[in-house]
Amino acid sequence: xxxxxxxxxxxxxxxxxxxxxxxxxxxxxxxxxxxxxxxxxxxxxxxxxxxxxxxxxxxxxxxxxxxxxxxxxxxxxxxxxxxxxxxxxxxxxxxxxxxxxxxxxxxxxxxxxxxxxxxxxxxxxxxxxxxxxxxxxxxxxxxxxxxxxxxxxxxxxxxxxxxxxxxxxxxxxxxxxxxxxxxxxxxxxxxxxxxxxxxxxxxxxxxxxxxxxxxxxxxxxxxxxxxxxxxxxxxxxxxxxxxxxxxxxxxxxxxxxxxxxxxxxxxxxxxxxxxxxxxxxxxxxxxxxxxxxxxxxxxxxxxxxxxxxxxxxxx
Numbered sequence: 528x529x530x531x532x533x534x535x536x537x538x539x540x541x542x543x544x545x546x547x548x549x550x551x552x553x554x555x556x557x558x559x560x561x562x563x564x565x566x567x568x569x570x571x572x573x574x575x576x577x578x579x580x581x582x583x584x585x586x587x588x589x590x591x592x593x594x595x596x597x598x599x600x601x602x603x604x605x606x607x608x609x610x611x612x613x614x615x616x617x618x619x620x621x622x623x624x625x626x627x628x629x630x631x632x633x634x635x636x637x638x639x640x641x642x643x644x645x646x647x648x649x650x651x652x653x654x655x656x657x658x659x660x661x662x663x664x665x666x667x668x669x670x671x672x673x674x675x676x677x678x679x680x681x682x683x684x685x686x687x688x689x690x691x692x693x694x695x696x697x698x699x700x701x702x703x704x705x706x707x708x709x710x711x712x713x714x715x716x717x718x719x720x721x722x723x724x725x726x727x728x729x730x731x732x733x734x735x736x737x738x739x740x741x742x743x744x745x746x747x748x749x750x751x752x753x754x755x756x757x758x759x760x761x762x763x764x765x766x767x768x769x770x771x772x773x774x775x776x777x778x779x780x781x782x783x784x785x786x787x788x789x790x791x792x793x794x795x796x797x798x799x800x801x802x803x804x805x806x807x808x809x810x811x812x813x814x815x816x817x818x819x820x821x822x823x824x825x826x827x828x829x830x831x832x833x834x835x836x837x838x839x840x841x842x
Contacts, residue, residue, distance in 0.1 A: 538604040552577065568840045587837040589762050589793040594625050594842065598792075599752050602626045603775065606634035606765035609705070610826040614642060616835045618708045625838055628752050629686075629709050630717040632747075632770045633725035636689045636706065641667055643693055643704035662726025670696075672732035675741060684739030684748055685714030691762045715752060716723040717745035719774045746753045750778045754787040764809055766827055772796075772808035779813055790814075795821040797830050 558580075559573035574580040593600050602617070620626045631639075641648035644666060655661040671689055678688020688712035693701060701707050709716045720742050722728060722735055753775075756762065764771050782789050794813060797806040801824065810820030823830065 530621070543716065556581075557666050557775050567836055569726050571837050571840065579823055582823060583837070586761075586793065586795050586823075587834065587841055589759075590625065590763075590838050591835050591841045593759050593761045593793075594615060596759055598758070599628060599755050600626050601628040601630060601749075601756075603630040603762070603764040603767055603771040604635065604767070605632060605771070606638050607766045608831065609635060609642070611826075611831075613702050613827060613831050614639070614705050616831055617705050618703070619839070620835055621705070621708045621712050621714055621758075622689070623839065623842065624712070625835075626714060628715040628717065628749070629705065630719065630749060630771060630774070631686070632767060633718065633720040633727075636671060637667060637684070637702050637727060638716055639706050639724060640670055640689070640693065642671070643698040643701045643707065646700040646703070651689040656695045662729055664726070668727040668730035668732055671727050672730065672734065672738075674739050676734060679737045679741035679744075683741065684717065684744035685720070685738060686718040687700065688741055689718070690716050716747055717749045718742060719745065719770055721770065746774065746778060749774070750781050753778050754782040754789060755785070756787070756792040757789050758791050760792040762792065762809065763797070764795070764799045764805060765831060766799075768802040769804055772805040773825065776808040776812065790817040792818045793820070794818070795823065797825065797827065797834075799824065799826055 528736070556576040556627075558575040560812075561573075562569065565573075571584075574584065575582070590600060592598075602620070617626070617629075621629075638648045641664075650661070652661050655663075670692065672690035674692035675685065678691055679685060683691065687710070693704055693707045694710045698704070706716060708714075718741070720738060722739065726731055761798075762775065763774070773814045779789060792813075793807045796802075796809045798805065801822070806822055810822050814820050
């Protein structure tokens, strides 16, 4: 039989002492023991300094630092955040001036209005669709589309137009409206639509031209804020997998095209799953010349209260 190879000699394998090896996990980074009846801050500080817990802490510190240094803190989100009952959390952040720009998609203003109007939102799509009645609530379309005609018609952006009408109208649950408090506390409101995606686009009262014009104005507002992100600003995106990441990337590009040196800022994407677009457009691409991006996976109804409470405690 022909011998095709020689056996290796494992007795010659090289080793080294574990004592001198650099390790990525150390006892000082471990979580602390759970304690009954503890405070939130003690619980928060007990989280391990490892992986996403470490990222969350770093992001909280960056957000607190941005507020203290009067840097922009932009909060972008999909409508699911509102449908998870998180308006009170965002309102508290607005009151504490821990957010100075809110960017929503078209569904965001719909759900926010419905909460302000009736204290409830989010219909049963499947059963309504069977009858061709999905999204056909009269008050929602009439109010928002009229707000667009009035507000955008006199020069406002889409977000401010709807927020102003909410602020000036009698709505029973207005105290739970993000738009109302953003308007009251002079937080910039930007709304970005994709025509045909929102229920109010189905109604005869919808004016596509004015709605698009209002959204364009909001795009320019966002660029004005993004140009000041450099050296410590923060951009948070909760649950928008397409619209917000795309809008942010284009707005950032225009700011840089106009020679604003927008770098060395922080971005974070929170969502229930990993998505390609926010990872690229928010977490990676903006920071090739400096800054840092985070991607934290978790349900909004848990992660946003956790993040907000940590920020408030650290403030």
